[in-house]
Amino acid sequence: MNFHTVVTHDTTFHADDVFAVAMLTQFHAGFNLIRTRDKSILHYARLDPQIVVLDVGGRYEPEKLNFDHHQDTALPSAASLVYRYFKNRICPQPAQPYFEEFVSVIDLLDTNRGNIYGQLDTLPAGFRTVDNLIKGFNRDVTDPAQQDKQFRLAVDFAVDIVKNEKHYALLRNRLENDYQKREILPNNVAVLTEYHPDWKAKKEHVFAVMPHANGWQIQSRDTTIDKVPESISKCNGFIFRHGSGFMAVLRDRKVAVDYASSLPMHR
Incomplete structure (x- = not known):
């Protein structure tokens, strides 16, 4: 399904919304990006099948390109919802089982499934997860213009990580085939x-x-x-x-x- 605009929330950003946007760039360049919680904009966006709404909006309706998870704790993060729907356009099929391991980590960190933060508390204070690295791009959350700029910088950073993860996933698939033929x-x-x-x-x-x-x-x-x-x-x-x-x-x-x-x- 084609789209021309992506809408996500403003203020503080995390790995799930940043990586969701980064994954969309893997097959669609140049879409318009809007960061907002304005109810009127979200209402219009949710009804437009050519606008992706992710991590905001209170709806999970993939057929309408609405990918929020906050209204249902059983749902994974927005990054995972976007990946599930567009995965064949985001990542080559042979690499998907390995790339999905990376996406699942974003889920754990965003939803604290399995009390992942309790486990992280046992690690050294300087340890950083991918979510910590993305959060580090946040600045003054009361300054929308600055936060929008930082969000785009975080997306650029995440795009390189996605490319690396896809490369590594393809490599692991090739090496696994080689291992089976050893x-x-x-x-x-x-x-x-x-x-x-x-x-x-x-x-x-x-x-x-x-x-x-x-x-x-x-x-x-x-x-x-x-x-x-x-x-x-x-x-x-x-x-x-x-x-x-x-x-x-x-x-x-x-x-x-x-x-x-x-x-x-x-x-």
């Missing part, structure tokens, strides 16, 4: 064709072979279980072994795989 050596060492930063979280292998900027690396999932032995330094094309034994780099893939084949079996 070679598994007889001693249960995984051999991957791409560098995979999350292979350890799966806890299916203690060692993995994967590309490195200088050749091929062997990584240990957990050095308390096993380390890459110091004997790897005797291999042809040896480049580096970390002192902790969590990884080592060899120049040639075949040498790396052959050495990895000699490592102890772990299940």
Whole structure:
């Protein structure tokens, strides 16, 4: 559905309204933005199917592009409501399961589901969530012109985050496909064709072979279980072994795989 205007509330802004607007910019450039709580403007906007009303207005009517959640505590944040409706235009389908993890965090922070703020209270005072970073753009909430300017700066910041999250979601999808196609050596060492930063979280292998900027690396999932032995330094094309034994780099893939084949079996 096409739209020409987006309406959200004025004064203080948070991650959900900022990211909702930022996600809309991913497929629609140049729409008019209005920040207001004026009842007459909101009444008109809610009736116009070419105006998106988000995080204000007291209605959740996606067919009319009304995306408020405050009238129903069972609803997620405005960012999630907007994403649900426009997700195929915001994010490529293969990346959606991973991108949605990011959107769900905005929900938690906006609605305090699961008492997320109680958990955050246990973290160091300097810890910042994505919502904290967005709130930091607020200035004098009694100055509408200044707040509108700051809102737009916050949206620009959020647009870059959305682009990064989409990139990372697409990368994770590609890496997951690569992981599913991995070679598994007889001693249960995984051999991957791409560098995979999350292979350890799966806890299916203690060692993995994967590309490195200088050749091929062997990584240990957990050095308390096993380390890459110091004997790897005797291999042809040896480049580096970390002192902790969590990884080592060899120049040639075949040498790396052959050495990895000699490592102890772990299940």
